[in-house]
Amino acid sequence: MARLFREFGAGKSPEAITKDLNREGVPGPGGRPWSNTTLRGQARRGTGVLHNALYRGVLEWNRCSYVKDPRTGRRVARPNPPHLWETIPVPELRIVTDELWLTAKERQAEVRARVGGQPGSDAALNATHRARFLLSGLLLRRRLHGGGQGIATAARRAARRGAATTAARDAGGGSRRHDRAEAMDVIRSMIKKG
Structure with missing residues (x-):
């Protein structure tokens, strides 16, 4: 010691x-x-x-x-x-x-x-910890296709556990890759819109 x-x-x-x-x-x-x-x-x-x-x-x-x-x-x-x-x-x-x-x-x-x-x-x-993702903390409270889950949370949970977002689960399931891609598509469209 x-x-x-x-x-x-x-x-x-x-x-x-x-x-x-x-x-x-x-x-x-x-x-x-x-x-x-x-x-x-x-x-x-x-x-x-x-x-x-x-x-x-x-x-x-x-x-x-x-x-x-x-x-x-x-x-x-x-x-x-x-x-x-x-x-x-x-x-x-x-x-x-x-x-x-x-x-x-x-x-x-x-x-x-x-x-x-x-x-x-x-x-x-x-x-002082470095953010894990480029837009961490900037996308909170956004909704992912009415699923009731923030985009950042959906991407993080999908990456961590492979769990489908609430919206994907309600639609009959989903894969980790699908959830992450879907979340990133929403993020990209939000950035393009400004």
């Missing part, structure tokens, strides 16, 4: 660190491959290796409360304010020195400042 903090503090990106770990065959948590979110996690919730205070010898809990979303019935995590967190020192579990911990925290603050984020927020980092 000290290696992860050292490399991140020295300027290496979470993507590059996890790529190296996976190439070297180092198992990630639970034996799964490493991902960049395994390292960076979510600042407000204290998830991810770089936010886990246990590595510096501090056990933290009550960072989140879990409530049931009445619309979906699913359990949703809500970050608690810092004054509700509980901590206890466990120096025997320390893996990372204070110097490494603080270096990583300084680097996180630099990255957050560079992308315009607020302390404890990941929103600005997530906003």
Whole structure:
């Protein structure tokens, strides 16, 4: 773990660190491959290796409360304010020195400042992701032949699962290739119309 903090503090990106770990065959948590979110996690919730205070010898809990979303019935995590967190020192579990911990925290603050984020927020980092498709985000709320599904959503779902759009399904099925081609035809005609 000290290696992860050292490399991140020295300027290496979470993507590059996890790529190296996976190439070297180092198992990630639970034996799964490493991902960049395994390292960076979510600042407000204290998830991810770089936010886990246990590595510096501090056990933290009550960072989140879990409530049931009445619309979906699913359990949703809500970050608690810092004054509700509980901590206890466990120096025997320390893996990372204070110097490494603080270096990583300084680097996180630099990255957050560079992308315009607020302390404890990941929103600005997530906003820096490159769009997957050329017109991503520009075609939402359009309808695909009355099927009740956005064009971007239809193309994305068709590419991901091979599922037919609602309109194609109502017409007796459809293939992934048909759905993608149909969505692209609608997009092209919209672009031509201006």
